[in-house]
Amino acid sequence: MEWTRHLLIVPILLPLVTGAGLLLIDELRHTLKALLNLASCLLLVATAAALMHMADGTPGEGGALSLSYAVANWPAPFAIVLVLDRLSALMLALTSILAVAALVFSMARWHRAGPHFHTLFQFLLMGLGGAFLTGDLFNLFVFFEVTLAASYGLLLHGSGAFRVRAGLHYIAINLAASLLFLVGVSLIYGIAGTLNMADLAVRLPGIAADDRGLVYAGAAILGIAFLIKAGMWPLCFWLPSAYMAAAAPVAAIFVVLTKVGAYVLLRLTLLLFGATAGVSAGFGGPVLLWGGMATIAFATFGMLASQAMGKLAGYSVLISAGTLLAAVGLGDTAVVSGALFYLVSSTFSTAAFFMLIELVERARAPGADLLAVTMEAYGDETDEDEVEEHDDEEVGVAMPGALAILGVSFGCVALLLAGLPPLSGFIAKFAMLTGMLNPSGLGSPAEIPGRVWLLAALIILSGLAALIAMMRTGIQTFWAPLETIVPRVLVVEVAPIIGLLALCTLLAVQGGALLDYTEAAARALHAPSTYIQGVLGTGHPAGVSR
Template identity: 60%
Template sequence: MTGWTHHLIIAPILIPLIAAAILLFVNERQRVTKAMISLVATIILVGVAITLFEIENRSNGFEGVYLLGNWAAPFGIVLVLDGLSALMLLLTAVVAIAALVFSLARWHGVGAHFHTMFQLLLMGVNGAFLTGDLFNLFVFFEVMLAASYGLLLHGSGPLRVKAGLHYIAVNLAAALLFLIGVSLIYGTAGTLNMADLAARIPQIEEDRRMLMEAGAAVLGIAFLIKAGMWPLCFWLPTAYSAASAPVAGVFAILSKLGIYIILRLTMLLFGEGPSAGFGATFLVFGGIATLIFGIIGVLASQALGRVAGFSVLVSSGTLLMVLGINDGAVSSGALLYLVSSTLTISAFFMLIELVERGQDAGAAVLAVTMEAFGEGEEGEPEPEEGVTMPGTMAILGTCFAACAILLSGLPPLSGFIAKFAMLSAMMGTGAIGVPPTAAVWTLSILVILSGLAALISMTRAGIRTFWTSIEGTVPRVLVIEIVPVMFLLALTLVLTLRAGPAMHYMDTTIRTLSNPSIYIDAVTNAAVMPGVGNRSGTEGK
């Protein structure tokens, strides 16, 4: 990247930061003004994310390093753009614009500083995806957490406050572990720059390397809490289901932040050398436990919000197992699965509010009781004529069916393509004479069972909601609410139609991650800009 496009790397951080600062000076009663500022900033952010993604896609590999303050690494702060970070920036932007538009119908006005916290959340998430330094990762992580606390509590209510307090306590513990892990790593390696750290690890003495690995393990636990690995995940379904619909929709990306950091650090720091494969077994068994727990939760849940919350755990468990197996072809399919599942779960969280708006909670409980005891199935007169489904219910039912297909991994949508890519890669080892390992067989079986559990749960909920509901009120749905849901589901259709190019991008990204020297060389050899104050000790190239 050269010229003005090089400065676009810092734009995903600056845009929401500037927008949040401006919003603080706008009175809360001027809701339309605040909404327009936030919306314009997010639209610009989407445009920047698309531009960076296209630049990275055309480069077919590693693209850019941005030296803040024109200080050379490892002494200065660096932002790094590669295939993985560009993908996550784009995914965050599209989920954010959908959630923000959905919130404009009503949610943005039920509490103070919604748009400010929303923009600060985007700043923290984007910064975490771009940073090449562990300390600045901690800074962006804290900004993201602070904003998420306020967003989860947005709208008040006893259930939301209770879930929010649990969420705050757990994530404060995660932040403390993060700081302890970073301190241990810095004490043993003498650097927090990721590229410099990866270069130094092979030269660390054995006794000090053990302490460094202990620090990496503590750091990993902090992100496994955010990713929702069992048994660190009990807070997640309750917190996500208690959040307002647009907040839960944008929170779908937060668990993937934990997955991203684990993938980044595992491939970069422990992909080669004496510490190669560090933590892989732990990720495999943790992923198995998380996936099983998520499957049981999906089957046991009656409320749709809980189903969506446990679907997040199913997604996390699948991705953690793939990280532990560490197979390039499987990882490529897992990246596609990450994108598809995030779009689906985000759309599903927002759809749930629209679907449940026309239902009464007591009627839903009664419907479950009637289903369990078989009441109302016999002796009822059959209607002579069919009842025409209102247009609103038809649209909601279609979106619900699309979410069910995507979560279940049924053809023809992107959920099926992603799972098929993972399963075919795992079973493909048998075709070349190498029998699949026990971990591969376990993941294959659990992936299939997770799809079956999602199909059973979503079918059961769909029948109660759209076919045999004893509460026949048609919900009032605004266009501004249903369009974001349809937008995210349409993106999964685009991902289906463009599965070939998408898988090519994922393959290229995984190949780049599998070669840490590309990342290390790009960061350490990044030249300062001549004539802007040379702070590297040498002339820029």
Template identity: 40%
Template sequence: MNHWLTAPILIPLLGGILQAFMGYAPIQLRRTLAITTTVLILGASLVLFSMALDGDYRMYAFGNWQPPFGIVLVLDRLAAFMVVMTSVLALFAHIFSLGGSDEGNRQFHTLFLFQLMGLNIAFLTGDLFNLFVAFEVLLIASYGLLMHGGGTIRTVPGLHYVVLNLIGSAVFLISVGMIYSVTGTLNMADLAVRVQQVTGENLQLVKAGGMMLLVVFALKAAILPLCFWLPRAYAKATAPVAALFAVMTKVGVYAILRVYLLVFGDQAGPLANLGMDWLFPLALVTMAMGFIGALGADNLRSLVAWQVIISVGTLLAPIALGSPAGLSAALFYMLSTTWTVAGLFLVASLVAGQRGTAGDRIVTAPPMRNRTFLSVLFMVGAVAAAGLPPLSGFVGKILILQSVPAGVEMAWLWGVLLMGSFLSLVAYSRAGSIVFWRTVDGHLESPPRLTGPTSIAAGALIALTLAIVAMAGPINKYTDATAAQLLDHTRYLEILETPVVGEEN
């Protein structure tokens, strides 16, 4: 077994526990410990990424219990990809919080690190029950983070978020219970074997459990009609929290990729491709709703929140079709949109702090301080989000469009995505021109200066869209290999036969 697999979980766990006992310590000490912990998480994630490059699966079985028994962590290309993407995002969001966003709640850094722990458990776990545990860990932390900053403006969106996710958790437990009652296992590799053997009345029970599970993942991913809680919740969260939440919907997308390609994939007999015929049209409708919402947004943070919903639909459409090229394109686009949306949340917060009472509302106001710097950041992020050349969003969307074979699906996806990208361009152009250039005479009283941490964090996340373009070849090569590995189910099943006692793998 390789103990490195536990590092992205144990590091935030230990860091979060230390933060919990340091609530009354000087804030600079808490900040130093928090950033150090996040840097260590990123370092451990990069180690896992380098290990996954050879295409082998690596496993860690707690207590040396042979799979399918006990708690199992599994590292492959997809898990490494998600952990690194999250760690990079978390580092810059955490740096941004040093500008003052972490004040007002002594346990902000505790919750932030515990949420990272939950995310990393979700990406590395090898069984459904511990995926449920991961969801609960990250959701409990996210409840506290969503309320961070106080004020009644966060209470109602936060309540909606909590209630819907509690319902989702209950449905998750019911669905895994139904599946376990038939198969006798929740280990994903073992499930992939046993689902093929289900017959008779039990087939319908597993099918019902699988469809309920898809509903839960759809709620986490914010697919229509389970997405209306997201724009208000994300728009009202503080900037570093909203930036970190950019990856939360991707957990639902990841769960669909992991479970429905492995357990209910092509090899699952009568249960093969369960729910995928529903997923494609829902992805298109979700995308369309996101474009309409973006057009109607009256402030920058709501505009970016609707972009999250757009990205979910854009991701799930090629995933539902299930081709290797489509999966690879979706992963490329996921990397681009996650970092871009997170950067735009940070930029929107900086803009709000420079416009006095106008905040980030899309209305005219006196010229802001640092207008050139902020307008450039917004423009670059908007171009990437809308999918215009030459930035990473354009590359991701081109890969998605090219991955769809000729037919009805191609006509629908091309039509919705191209028309929607045009509407996104209109929405971002309208917002940018009004906020940055259609100013009115007047003077803002002593707007705060941009601080180093906030400027660096926002600028770095936006600059990553340029880095993705520069590294598009290697990244696409990696996502191609990841898609091929995801569709090669036999390799994943080998972990059931992997010795766990006294042997390095």
């Protein structure tokens, strides 16, 4: 239908209008604002589902489809162009689902902990939607800044010196990244004369050799800005503490923020420096590959060393980021397809983990992490008479229902982070490893480079480290706690966690459908002619061009 072409702008306009409208409602009317926010997020989920259906519709050249929307009826590359393909539609669906889960969890108490939570939440969604849809580097900067501005307020939402300190560090780091973004964009525009991504892809192969160094410098500076956001080592020092300090629903939605960096790097690397880029083909690929592997190794040691569950979740985010960056640097279509599946699974599981941490912590005595470390280091000095007294007691304690739910959820998260069957984490890692070790898809004995073996080993070892760290934490929390405390858990807190884990289970059961989708998305990314033609091919009055 004709009206469906305007759905491309809904993920930007809907959060913008909702967020502005929520400012007009008194802050004391928490329930009304939460319901309006939730209704907007549910509409966003429906819109994202429709956009995924549109992006996966009638195939164009090479089995790909790219739809562009020219705002204000200006032709590309002069217009503010929004571009929809399978990758951007997938990221919109991922963000909207995660937003519903985080918002429902926050309705227990966090949305009342500070002013304008719901407005900031909607503006964050607006920035994310624009970043995933925009086809222009300058507008990417605009939406990037909208996202960051909202994230500053959300990270500081609540109270506590630790949160304020981590929030100020987060703001300083991201302001520096924004400055680098502007410098990189300026260099590219000064040489290429355009910031439209599709137009850049057409012009870059023809850049004079004398000017190519400045283009590379601009691209490298721009890449550093997004590597800071993606969390690549050694630029990731800020992330575990910042995510640990954030409120649980804020940390859950922040999981997708690191994916913005990975998304942009994937988009620009294959569009501007892919196989069709001439002498510039492959620029930056080795940095992403080796940097991603270094990130996986760093985060693996971090997980093994972490005693606090918040830090454990933060390093899980880094392992996910490193895996995605290394897959982009490797540049293989099958590996990128598996990495996109992994992106969805790891985002859901890590977000569920952040929300689960708050509930699990209620069942632990204050300082339990420190006491557990002390006992492991110096031993348990329990008196023998006390042991005999406990031996005389009845063996076994009835586990309360809340602890049972939390324990099962914790076990599912552990399986997902470790990449063990039967959940979607196993399918994601298996798909990536299959693409690495069987690049031809036929099981041929082609020689596999050493860097590929190293990446495969790091992915497996990081899963083993996640399993060890989660088992240790689970035993200390659920099996042998220093003090048993029955937590008070509300339905709105448990429901989003169970919902995200159920989605991961559904991904395992229906993994073939998503893998078909991600494979088509990966093929389109590695053959960007359809993307370029969809943006520049024809004039398109305020609507869709194919």
